[in-house]
Amino acid sequence: MIAETVCSAVSAAGLGIAAVTAYRKRFLRAARIAAYSLVPIGLVLTGVVQWVADTAFSPTAWAGVALLGAAWLIFAGTRAVERRGGGTRKERKAARAARREALAPEASAPSLGQGSRPAARPAPASRATDPADDFSDIEAILKKHGI
Structure with missing residues (x-):
């Protein structure tokens, strides 16, 4: 009963503020205030306020x-354990093997035929140690852009 009275008072006050705002020639703002002020009385008339009040003071609710919160905590806890690598020993072993296969260099190398491995490439020739040669490509880029 008191919740309905409070909601009605809030709606009445909001409509009063909307009227004053409309008197000041701010009609768009007044319309918004009126819309917001009609929400509490609409909730009272639909019975939502009574339902919330009954639920808020109900030990069963x-x-x-509390049970929903406990279930959520259990879900979150099992998810955290799962992310940290929990689970059975077989699951961890399979995951480790899958990771190893995914990172194998043979898996990412192009296929060259049966049983053939590419020969080791010779090491690239080392660049000259002259500092002017180290920046020659940068200078070329800067000159290209007119800097």
Whole structure:
């Protein structure tokens, strides 16, 4: 009963503020205030306020909220353990093997035929140690852009 009275008072005050705002020639703002002020009385008339009030003071409802919270904590806890690598020993071993296969260099190398491995490439020729040669490509890029 008191919740409905409070909501009605809030709606009445909001409509009063909307009227004052409209009197000041701010019609768009007044329309928004009126819309917001009609929400509490609409909730009272639909019965939502009574339902919320009954739920807020019901020990059974709070027990249900506590059970939902406990379920959420269990879900979150099992998810965290799963992310840290939990699970059975077989699952961890299979995951480790899958990771090893994914990182194998043969898997990413192009196929060259049966049983053939590419010969080791010779080491690239080392660049000259002259500092002017080290920046020659940078200078060329700068000159290309007119800098």
